[in-house]
Amino acid sequence: MNTDTDLLWSPGPRELENSQVARFMAWVSEARGLRFADYAELWRWSSADLAGFWSAVWEFYGLDAVSGYEEVLADASMPGADWFPGARLNFAERCFARATDARPALVSLTEGGSPEETSWHELRTQVADVAAALRGMGVEPGDCVAGYLPNLRQTVVALLATAAVGAVWTVCSPDFGTPAVLARLRQARPTVLVAADGYRYGGKTYDRRPEVAELVDGLPTLRHVLAVDGLFPAPAGPLSARPGVRRHPWSELPSAEGELEFAVVPFDHPLWILWSSGTTGIPKGIVQGHGGIVVELLKALGLGIDLRADDRYLFITSTSWMVWNFLVGGLLHGSTVILYDGSPTYPGIDGVWEIAERTGATVLGLGAAYLTAAEKADSRPAEAFGLGRLRTVLQTGSTLPPGTWRWVHDRLTPGVRLQSICGGTDVCSVLAGSTALLPVRAGRIQAPALGVALASWDPEGRPLTGEQGELVVTAPMPSMPLRFVGDPDGSRYRAGYFDTYPGIWRHGDWVTIGTDLSVVVAGRSDSTLNRSGVRMGSADIYAVVDQLPEIADSLVIGVEEPDGSYFMPLFVVPAEGSALDDALRRQVAAAIRNRLSPRHVPDVIVQVTAVPRTLTGKKLEVPVKRVLQGARPGEVSSEGSITHPEMLAWFSEFAAARATPTGRQP
Structure with missing residues (x-):
């Protein structure tokens, strides 16, 4: 008789033998002669021997066939860690590395619409067309391309095209007001704006053409607008009162001549800017690099979440949340990425489950707020929808009550694993999360993520076990910010993470780490x-x-x-x-x-x-x-x-x- 009332899920033979993390452990054993009795031993090695662990990730995912490097970690200082000097690669190229037309690359669905599939070949062709258009607009490596876009196929294409050129991508969701968007994009100084004319949410259609005109007027560095017109007629007159900005309809872009070309860039070449407002001052523009994001999302999605090439990966998100980038990272694994643009509760509380059924999602990511709302509404998704393909639910955004953990376990298809993950925009990845090798217990994140030297510290910098303290990371991660936008001396970056404990990353969350490595996050320790x-x-x-x-x-x-x-x-x-x-x-x-x-x-x-x-x-x-x-x-x-x-x-x-x-x- 099971007396462990908190136990919700236990790994079976498939997870213990054939999950990506199990395969990785077997590969490390054969290639490096290292053996680990359990996840705890694997994590301790991964967070202590950074060079050994990250070189193993590099080889396990075939990056040694893409590029060599001088050493794994030339400088372990925080901030300022120097990862994989000499390596050269491109995020967009790696997103096509496992492409196969046996499965679609994207499935796109807008509120009230039908799912539309985009094959890998079609995606590559569209990225080539937009990359050629960007080059024709004079975009060069290091320039910024900004998006004012909802969660559409065109948004993914624009990101990949920008990365292929070697330019820097950033995006704001069109549900943000114009001042909030300008506070971000003015710092990024884009030369091209990719803008949608509107979006649908909650059964309503929102016209954003006036806001696009305001953005054009408010971005002095802008020279071109790539207009994604799908909801409203294109404007008959000039885009805005400001001269010198050309409008290019997305639907009228010419076909590119030749193959899609990728700029092969250094490991720390900037890939994108994510935005995370602090408690004071203007929004923080967090710059992350091609190499750091590639290795981090290969590790986090593969060895952590166990994402596979045959998965259909859906995350309910807006483009302003870092999990949108985490979703697009599924392409690195050859997975089919599902893009839903709309309200998760449209036309009712069960909107998400209907989307998952219609798109055949196998991995579904949700915010905690949705799950708690579904529980309060007494939703019964497994009874009402065909969710037989769904094998795991990811939950993030905030803490989840233990009762809601049990609700997910009881109301979804038997065997579905709830993965609670904690990370952040700052690293665009997972700090503590899931592993296929450990059981899931209500109210507790399973363990620190591999390669993350996670700890709980008291105000004097003493480690705590079983007591609440500040969440800190005591060794560098490859996806930590390269820098902040407009922070030439790094003072704002240091103040953001390293002022409390010099040389140690303070994340801004209250956390309790158990003797079994389980993690409980109690919320923000700052006022963000x-x-x-x-x-x-x-x-x-x-x-x-x-x-x-x-x-x-x-x-x-x-x-x-x-x-x-x-x-x-x-x-x-x-x-x-x-x-x-x-x-x-x-x-x-x-x-x-x-x-x-x-x-x-x-x-x-x-x-x-x-x-x-x-x-x-x-x-x-x-x-x-x-x-x-x-x-x-x-x-x-x-x-x-x-x-x-x-x-x-x-x-x-x-x-x-x-x-x-x-x-x-x-």
Whole structure:
């Protein structure tokens, strides 16, 4: 009789013998003479002998036939690690390395539409056409091509074409407001913008042609717009009032002459810019390289998630979330990548399961918020849909309550494995996650990822086991940022990760690591707003709210709740002569929705008499967050170190009132 009530899944013979990680262990044993009794031994070797592990990944995935290198890790400093000097490769070329027309490369599905397949040959031809067009526009290695695009086939094509040329890709989802997009893309200085005319979401169609015109006017480096027109008629007049910007309809691009050519670039040549807002200042433009992303996603998707060439890989995501890049990385394994553009709850809560059934998904990635909503709605996906091909569900974005883990196990096809993964935009990969070699237990991520020297530290830098501490990475990873955009001396990069523990990566999450290596992430240890996996800096919210003349001051907090939900209140101090009524609440919400993102509209907008600050003027975001999560005011701040200390007691009363059945505010 099984008394392990938390046990949800155990590896069988296929996982223990034929999973990618099992094959890797066997290969290392034969090629290197190293033997590992279990995953724990394999992880300890992988995180201690970086040169040995990453050279094994390089050879196991056939990169030794692509390029040699001088050494694996010439400099292990953080920041500034020097990986695989002398190696030359190209991300886009590696995405075609396992191409076979036995299976489609892409399956695309928009809200309310039918799945459309793109073969590997068709994908290669389309990438060649766009790469030739970019070269014709004067794009050279190192230039930036930006996207203002939803999750479409054209978005993948544009990324691969940009990478093939050796240019740098970046993208923002069109559900972001124009100021939020400009705050990112102006830093990237694109010469080409690939822009969609609109998108569908929640049964509605959104016309973004006016926003595209605003972007053209607001990006002084722009010279060309590659227009993806599919929802609305093309404009009859000029694209914008700004002269010198040419419009090229995607549908009218000429066919390329000759084969698709790839720029063979150094390992650390920039591939793309991802955006992750911190708590202050402009959004962070995180630059990652061709080589680091190739080896990291080969390892993370292959040895971690066990993605295979015969998989159909679907992740419900927008292009502004790093898991979109993680999804496209499935091409590195020859997998069929499924692109869904729309709401996961359209036309109802079971929208995701219908998409998985229609596309034959075998690997399905979801945010925690969707799974908890499906559980609350008493959804029964296995009864209502044909999910016989589905073998694993990936969950990320925030923590998942143990009860929801059990719901997934009980309500999906028997044998489906729930993989909870924790990573981040910063590394575009997994820090702690799944392995086919270990059992799955409710509420616990299985283990640190291979090649990740993960630890939990106390404030003095002492390792913790079984106690909550700061999530740190004590040795470099190949996909750590090359640099930040507009940070020539690296000061902003160092401040982002290395100020707390010099030379050690502090990720910004609370984490508990068990003696069995299981990992429990309790949420952000800083004040970055992480809604459905898409991070937004509190500074972005303040830049909108504090400009309103009716608002004198504001404080926004993102709180991970015990049930896995995410509570995001906005506290405001009205300006003299103003009052926070429903009209002003609607005005604030509309400003955030239109200028930033619908995802980051606060759950509640509450009036306060003052915003507490440190004596140097910094808003008390993290201490207030801790109070809202149950800490006592005296535990989060020392006497005499803040302004308006009485407000901490107010926030404590607010938290207590929310916990009552009526939820009355103080």
